[in-house]
Amino acid sequence: MLEQASDLAEDQEYEEAILLYEKILNSDPKYIPALLDKAATFQRMGKNSQSFQIYNSILKEDSNNLDALIGKGTLLHAKSKFLDAIECYDSALKIKPRFAMALACKGMSLGEIGQLKSALSCFKKALTIDKDYDLANMGKQKALELLKSQKSKK
Structure with missing residues (x-):
């Protein structure tokens, strides 16, 4: 059923996917894969507060959950x-x-606060x-462009 819900979310059938995730979670409310997918689906729907609540509930149970940390980070970045x-x-x-x-992702956030050299370092490490990795490649190119334009202004 989880795979079916994921497929629905992938096909942008978000409401149907959420219903399936809820069905799965009714039988096991702490089933992390379903919680993560539900949070990601809410995020795609623009329902960030619901997504944020789910990521936080996962992190209360398991503060080392990488998917929840990244999901929460991307929500915070978007805000x-x-x-x-x-x-x-x-x-x-x-x-x-x-x-x-x-x-x-860290590089993207560093870039947003003007720490371009640190951002570039993150992209290169990634x-x-x-x-x-597309996000790292795009971030690296953008950081290089911005650094170059800063140098030419001096």
Whole structure:
């Protein structure tokens, strides 16, 4: 049933997916895979407060859940709470230091607060782990462009 719900979410049938996740969670309210998928689906629907609540409930049970840390971080980033987002990514990186997604997301948040050299470093580290990671490649290019434009203004 979880796979069916995930497929529905992938096909942007969000309401139907949520109903299936709720059915799954009725029988096991702490089933982490269903909670994570439900939170991600809410996030795609723009229902960020529901998503945020789910990520927080997962992290209360398991503060080391990487998916919940990244999910919460991306929600905080979207709310322009970049320092809080960076805390989530740093927590994930303490658990898994070679985590390309956490590095790339941290780089995005660092870039938003103007720490371009640190952001670039995160993107480069992410690319040493996964050379084809799109988010890291795009972030690296943007950081390089911004750094170059800063130098040319001086």
